[in-house]
Amino acid sequence: MFNEKKSFSITAAKLAVHSLIEEVELTPKPGLVDKRNNGAHHDITLQLMRISAESLTETFEKIAFISYGRSPSQSLREEIAEIGRAGEKRMFEVTFGVNTHKGAIWAIGLLVSSTSMGKGMYNIEEIVTLAGELARFTDRYCPETITNGSNVTTKYGVGGARGEAQQGFPNIMNFSLPMLNRSRESGYTEEEARLNALLSLIAQLDDTCILHRQGLEALSFAKHQAHYLLTNGNLDWLNTLDETFTKRNISPGGSADLLAATLFLDKIQANKTEKITRKDYVYTN
Numbered sequence: 001m002f003n004e005k006k007s008f009s010i011t012a013a014k015l016a017v018h019s020l021i022e023e024v025e026l027t028p029k030p031g032l033v034d035k036r037n038n039g040a041h042h043d044i045t046l047q048l049m050r051i052s053a054e055s056l057t058e059t060f061e062k063i064a065f066i067s068y069g070r071s072p073s074q075s076l077r078e079e080i081a082e083i084g085r086a087g088e089k090r091m092f093e094v095t096f097g098v099n100t101h102k103g104a105i106w107a108i109g110l111l112v113s114s115t116s117m118g119k120g121m122y123n124i125e126e127i128v129t130l131a132g133e134l135a136r137f138t139d140r141y142c143p144e145t146i147t148n149g150s151n152v153t154t155k156y157g158v159g160g161a162r163g164e165a166q167q168g169f170p171n172i173m174n175f176s177l178p179m180l181n182r183s184r185e186s187g188y189t190e191e192e193a194r195l196n197a198l199l200s201l202i203a204q205l206d207d208t209c210i211l212h213r214q215g216l217e218a219l220s221f222a223k224h225q226a227h228y229l230l231t232n233g234n235l236d237w238l239n240t241l242d243e244t245f246t247k248r249n250i251s252p253g254g255s256a257d258l259l260a261a262t263l264f265l266d267k268i269q270a271n272k273t274e275k276i277t278r279k280d281y282v283y284t285n
């Protein structure tokens, strides 16, 4: 039992980190760090994002380990929060204080937890539902700090990263995951399918990263541009959109985190159908 739990946790953490790396390497992304440029970011590079992602392996492994076979509860919520905060601390150490993956630790941390609750056997609907349930428990030990997100969620009345998780990740379930699957079925390349999934998130999400930097008008501009490109455009226009977002200091960082979460769920789904939840649960790259 210990070996099974350990092996599962190692695999889940690898899939989580792999999803983060796939997200940052996807190119060209509007306003975000990718292989081509650093988008609207002056303090983040591709290399820093990779280092940040790798530094989170232990965090995700610990979350999977303590969640294995359990159900959402107040105590699990607080145990996860403690590991998540230690993960954030580690991220800030390796990035010298830059927020690279705070939103991703939160979203993917919860999803790793609920995946592990089902020992890898739950389907995606069950995983997001349980992650939402877990996120709705109050973390009594959460330090009362003012963050960019807390400022703008109050100012503009949006749910932000916390709301997205507490509602069971509606933007992933309604937009990015269906878009990823539909694009694959329509013959897009894997890279194009992922870019479409990212655009579907930018078109919908109340991204506090955009709101904090440039306010409501920029958020609605970003949503409109992404929607236009998806419905009328052609992915060749992404380079122009990248230049436009960068010039206007628009970074859809929340959408990037949710794309990584989408890729994580997609991998879990693929692994489940390949029945790698058996005893010798082994990760293959």
Ligand SMILES: CC(C)(COP(=O)(O)OP(=O)(O)OC[C@H]1O[C@@H](n2cnc3c(N)ncnc32)[C@H](O[C@H]2O[C@H](COP(=O)(O)OP(=O)(O)OP(=O)(O)O)[C@@H](O)[C@H]2O)[C@@H]1O)[C@@H](O)C(=O)NCCC(=O)NCCS
Pocket: 080, 081, 082, 083, 084, 085, 099, 100, 101, 102, 103, 104, 105, 106, 107, 109, 110, 139, 142, 147, 148, 149, 150, 159, 160, 161, 162, 164, 205, 206, 207, 208, 209, 212, 213, 251, 253, 254, 255, 257, 258
């Ligand atoms: C619940 C927490 C996420 C804390 O929430 P809060 O909103 O208070 O915290 P923020 O510091 O604002 O971080 C939230 C990050 O979530 C991403 N995000 C934004 N909007 C959404 C959305 N609608 N849905 C999902 N995710 C969203 C976003 O991450 C990206 O933005 C980063 C850059 O943002 P920022 O720091 O603002 O940086 P800059 O724009 O460069 O501005 P400057 O500060 O430099 O001026 C980018 O890297 C992406 O990551 C937000 O950053 C949660 O963290 C929490 O409570 N944790 C406690 C531990 C816990 O309970 N863990 C349990 C699970 S492990």
Ligand SMILES: Nc1ncnc2[nH]cnc12
Pocket: 023, 024, 031, 032, 033, 034, 039, 041, 044, 100, 101, 104, 251, 253, 254, 256, 257
């Ligand atoms: N690719 C990316 N660029 C900038 N911020 C991000 N946060 C998460 N992924 C990101």
